Amino acid sequence: MVMTSEQSTRLKMAQVRLACEQEIRACCERSGLLATSIRESIKSIKPLVENAETNRGKLAMLKDYLKEMESTFREALKANASKEAKHASISEAISAMAVRIEYLKKTVDDQRAKKDEYEAVLSQQLLALQKIEEKNEGDVIEIKNLKEKTNWYRSVLGFHAEGGEGVKFIFSKIDRNDQDKEYWFVLRLDGDIYTLLHCNPELHDIDDLIEELNRTNGLFKFVRSMREKFQEISCKGTHSIAVSSPPPKSTDSQMEAFVQTNPSLQSKKRQAGSLHKVVPSPAAILTPQSFSARRRSPRFLVKNLP
Incomplete structure (x- = not known):
């Protein structure tokens, strides 16, 4: 039914x-x-x-x-x-939140470790920066003194140096009739050997000076001797004593002290072969001492000019 x-x-x-x-x-x-x-x-x-x-x-x-x-x-x-659907959704949300919490905990631990590492690095950098600032303060004072001494050499002795194929040493205030007239010579350091490339005006009987320079590395004495040679030519040309006579011992002592207390001046840098290039800057002038500091070999070698 x-x-x-x-x-x-x-x-x-x-x-x-x-x-x-x-x-x-x-x-x-x-x-x-x-x-x-x-x-x-x-x-x-x-x-x-x-x-x-x-x-x-x-x-x-x-x-x-x-x-x-x-x-x-x-x-x-x-x-x-x-x-039930809401419960399932909440359960999934809780599971996702638990995973998220674990991830955040790990992230927090990593960030704390990085923070400690960064703090240590920052502390080291601050100490290094403090040392650099202290050194910079000393460098500023040294540069200021260097500028004052450089200006003194330019104004009193008319001496300065330029970079190029070699180091060009320039003197003025030698000729009594023309204080701006320049006397100069170009010296190059090729390995351990000093070579006189150019000289204006031309000087004779300077082979002994070059030989002594290569033997003793006494560049300061060589530069002073070259200035005296230029003064002798000027005196012979005018038949009188030049206004810029050989600098007295006090002047030489000041120049030598200046060179010895400023070893950081620009010097010749070795490049391909025997060619050396120097880029001069307004804040640094090459000096005999800074140029001669590049030569340390005791070999008694002399390269004669052709």
Whole structure:
């Protein structure tokens, strides 16, 4: 016999009703156990227990509201499904948050390690910077003194040096009739050998000076001797004593002290072969001492000019 739709619905309703009754009976049993436990453990909540007993009587009235409960039950199922989905979403979020927390902890540890490392490096850099600043202060004072002495040599002796194929030593204030007239010679250091490339005006009998220069490395003495040679030519040309006579011992002592206290002046730098290039700067003028500092070999060698 085929069941009608109405009978099928009634059968389902009866099954739901039976399930509800079973649930109600289970709830009643749990409520009784809960009431007993509450009475035994917490005597201070007696009014609540009495209220629970009253509610137990009201459970019978639920049968009259089964239809309402059916709709409510459906809504509860929907709400439960929504809660389960929300619970799953929250669980995933918690898992992701846990991973994120571990990553952040590791990042914090790495950043702390880097911070300690950077602090150590920064401390070292600050100490190095402090030393550099102290050195710079000394260099500024040294450069200032160097400029003053360089200006003194230019104004009093008319002496300065230029870089190029070799080192060009230039003198003025020698000729009494022309204080601006320049006397100069070009000296090159090729390995351990000094070579006189050019000389204006040309000087004779200076082979001994060059030989002594290569033997003793006394460049300062050689430059002073060359100036004296230029003064002799000037005196012979004018038949009188030049205004810029050979500098007295006090002047030579000042020049020698200047050279010895300023070893940091620009010097010849070795490049390909025997060719040396020097780029002069306004703040540094080549001196005999700084040029001769590049030669340390004791070989007694002389290279004669062609």
